[in-house]
Amino acid sequence: MKLNKFTPLFLILILLRFSAFSQGITGKGYYQFPINPGQINYLSGNMSELRPNHFHAGLDIKTGGRQGLPIYAAADGYVSRIKASAWGYGNVVYITHLNGTTTVYAHLQSFNKELSQYMKSGQYAAKSFELELFPKPNELKVSKGDVIAYSGNSGSSGGPHLHFEIRDSRQHVLDPLVYGFDEIKDRTAPNVEKIALITLSPDARINGNFGRFEYPVSRVGNTYSIPRNISVKGQIGLEILAYDRLDGAANKNGVPYIEVLRDSALFIRTHINSFSFADTRMLLLHTNYPVSLSGPRYTRMYLMNGNGLPFYTFGGNHKGVIELAEDETSRFDIEFHDAYKNKSSLSFTLKGEKADTLLGTTNYSSGYDGRISLLEKTLVINSKSSRKITDSATVYSNGLIIKLAPAIVGTNKSTYLWDMRKGLPDSVKVDDQIEVLHFKATIPSTEIYQFNERNLTLNFRKNTLYDTLYLKTQQAFNEYNRQEEFTIHEESVPLNGNLEVIYTPLERIENQNKTHVYKIGSNGSKSFIGGTWVGDKIKFQIRNFGTFALAQDTIPPTIRPIMLNSTQVRFVIKDELSGLSSYEVKVNGEWLLMHYDYKQSLIWSDKKDDSPPLKGDLVLKVVDNAGNEKIYQTKL
Ligand SMILES: [Zn+2]
Numbered sequence: 001m002k003l004n005k006f007t008p009l010f011l012i013l014i015l016l017r018f019s020a021f022s023q024g025i026t027g028k029g030y031y032q033f034p035i036n037p038g039q040i041n042y043l044s045g046n047m048s049e050l051r052p053n054h055f056h057a058g059l060d061i062k063t064g065g066r067q068g069l070p071i072y073a074a075a076d077g078y079v080s081r082i083k084a085s086a087w088g089y090g091n092v093v094y095i096t097h098l099n100g101t102t103t104v105y106a107h108l109q110s111f112n113k114e115l116s117q118y119m120k121s122g123q124y125a126a127k128s129f130e131l132e133l134f135p136k137p138n139e140l141k142v143s144k145g146d147v148i149a150y151s152g153n154s155g156s157s158g159g160p161h162l163h164f165e166i167r168d169s170r171q172h173v174l175d176p177l178v179y180g181f182d183e184i185k186d187r188t189a190p191n192v193e194k195i196a197l198i199t200l201s202p203d204a205r206i207n208g209n210f211g212r213f214e215y216p217v218s219r220v221g222n223t224y225s226i227p228r229n230i231s232v233k234g235q236i237g238l239e240i241l242a243y244d245r246l247d248g249a250a251n252k253n254g255v256p257y258i259e260v261l262r263d264s265a266l267f268i269r270t271h272i273n274s275f276s277f278a279d280t281r282m283l284l285l286h287t288n289y290p291v292s293l294s295g296p297r298y299t300r301m302y303l304m305n306g307n308g309l310p311f312y313t314f315g316g317n318h319k320g321v322i323e324l325a326e327d328e329t330s331r332f333d334i335e336f337h338d339a340y341k342n343k344s345s346l347s348f349t350l351k352g353e354k355a356d357t358l359l360g361t362t363n364y365s366s367g368y369d370g371r372i373s374l375l376e377k378t379l380v381i382n383s384k385s386s387r388k389i390t391d392s393a394t395v396y397s398n399g400l401i402i403k404l405a406p407a408i409v410g411t412n413k414s415t416y417l418w419d420m421r422k423g424l425p426d427s428v429k430v431d432d433q434i435e436v437l438h439f440k441a442t443i444p445s446t447e448i449y450q451f452n453e454r455n456l457t458l459n460f461r462k463n464t465l466y467d468t469l470y471l472k473t474q475q476a477f478n479e480y481n482r483q484e485e486f487t488i489h490e491e492s493v494p495l496n497g498n499l500e501v502i503y504t505p506l507e508r509i510e511n512q513n514k515t516h517v518y519k520i521g522s523n524g525s526k527s528f529i530g531g532t533w534v535g536d537k538i539k540f541q542i543r544n545f546g547t548f549a550l551a552q553d554t555i556p557p558t559i560r561p562i563m564l565n566s567t568q569v570r571f572v573i574k575d576e577l578s579g580l581s582s583y584e585v586k587v588n589g590e591w592l593l594m595h596y597d598y599k600q601s602l603i604w605s606d607k608k609d610d611s612p613p614l615k616g617d618l619v620l621k622v623v624d625n626a627g628n629e630k631i632y633q634t635k636l
Pocket of ligand 1 (some may be wrong): 045056058059104163198
């Protein structure tokens with residue numbers, strides 16, 4: 001056997017990992033701050049921050065609106081991964097260190113000279129701007145403090161900043177703030193804005209009512225309270241709206257550590273200090289996703305079905321579900337910690353309601369005020385006015401006619417409740433009006449399931465859903481958008497994996513190859529989904545439920561030259577409906593590297609350093625997602 005000359009390095013690596021992690025973490029000072037070292041820096045995001053469909057994986061370090069600031073290697077190591085992309089992290093460098101961790105530097109404007117040349121020769125070899133390479137340990141070594149790149153705004157970045165991560169050897173992200181960088185100051189304790197309580201079982205009530213109720217907090221210093229008498233029965237969930245500010249920045253960051261004590265004993269603790277990218281979409285279960293679609297992101301302090309995140313510690317078998325005995329009183333004390341051990345606390349008391357107090361008595365608004373809505377597994381049917389206890393609603397389900405007594409009689413409305421586990425209601429009669437509900441099937445969350453109706457097939461895989469789905473579908477001509485639209489359930493229910501859809505349009509489509517599926521926004525906007533035609537059916541994948549329609553794109557992209565000379569060419573390229581799919585520049589038949597920034601619709605050339613000036617015939621070809629082509633030709 002030939003001994004690899006790097007074997008000793010691996011041994012050192014293993015030894016270092018043992019010593020490093022047996023002490024908890026590699027101590028303060030192992031990593032240097034990657035930008036403006038030795039100066040006070042400000043953050044616009046931390047690791048536990050809750051983003052629309054993921055947890056933020058690192059620090060967003062402000063660059064004062066500027067780009068081109070030098071980025072330094074945080075510790076000795078080698079570049080193990082490097083990527084250029086118009087999307088996601090944009091231009092990004094990964095450095096693997098001797099202790100087995102990896103640091104990540106994203107949204108870069110450009111790489112240093114050595115890395116630029118390394119990438120550029122790769123890009124010319126692959127004839128692609130979009131490129132990811134995994135250099136070997138001996139190829140691109142770096143020392144702590146080396147300038148590896150320059151800060152920017154590339155990829156899916158909403159403004160110039162450096163996105164910085166520290167990952168362990170399994171590529172799970174760690175909280176960089178626990179490494180104690182002197183460049184970041186935080187003496188500001190977390191801020192608590194509100195809590196919410198939600199009924200989790202059909203028999204549950206909060207002050208006699210059913211639904212989700214938000215409570216503002218009173219504040220004295222960093223001590224918060226809820227100055228309200230709250231009585232509950234049945235299964236109740238607690239939700240929290242809180243954020244952390246760091247010194248010198250107004251940005252609302254996440255709170256990494258929240259601990260709930262019930263009568264002085266641990267009830268539930270969430271500690272966001274490490275996670276895997278495979279789990280990050282479960283944020284949709286960690287937060288109240290339906291509420292977040294039109295409001296802020298509350299953290300659910302109870303476990304939803306399908307939530308496998310490793311953040312939770314429970315003081316019992318309750319999974320965070322609160323239940324109180326009749327006349328029992330429980331005090332809840334919640335502590336909020338940031339990474340710098342600043343603390344806030346919130347206290348409130350719940351009282352167990354008598355089991356026979358059936359009726360709510362006050363005006364109430366639950367946030368589920370639509371006439372008929374689904375709250376988890378309970379269908380909530382509101383009458384338009386208060387009813388008497390003898391006034392029933394009628395549920396028609398699978399050929400059965402069921403009379404429901406009101407569950408709550410309020411002064412301004414009454415509420416009837418239907419447990420969906422008893423069966424799917426076809427329609428409901430309330431206030432002498434019949435409403436058709438469009439529930440079609442109960443889809444299990446852990447089995448393969450095919451749903452079919454006349455021109456729609458849905459293929460659920462084992463991991464498509466997080467929880468049992470009471471599927472609704474609807475097809476109709478939308479008068480306002482003037483098109484046939486089909487709705488697959490509701491945006492507010494998150495999908496875990498892709499769902500395959502096969503749709504047969506009601507009318508024959510003439511121009512199939514230019515016709516694709518688009519998702520229809522609430523304002524009627526169309527975003528490209530795609531799809532493949534098989535005969536008269538189109539097959540496509542969706543990541544979110546919602547409303548869809550077919551649309552035809554026959555208009556090619558547009559090209560506008562901005563700069564044309566012997567050192568560089570620049571163009572603005574755009575497409576109206578389906579969006580850009582590819583672009584390519586050739587000069588005298590030779591492929592020319594073009595960088596792409598979708599935010600500015602801009603492409604610009606980057607010729608090989610030793611290549612002659614750009615001269616001769618230039619051809620730019622741009623193609624959209626519907627296959628429409630535009631060609632621009634000129635002589636340089
Ligand atoms: Zn970021």
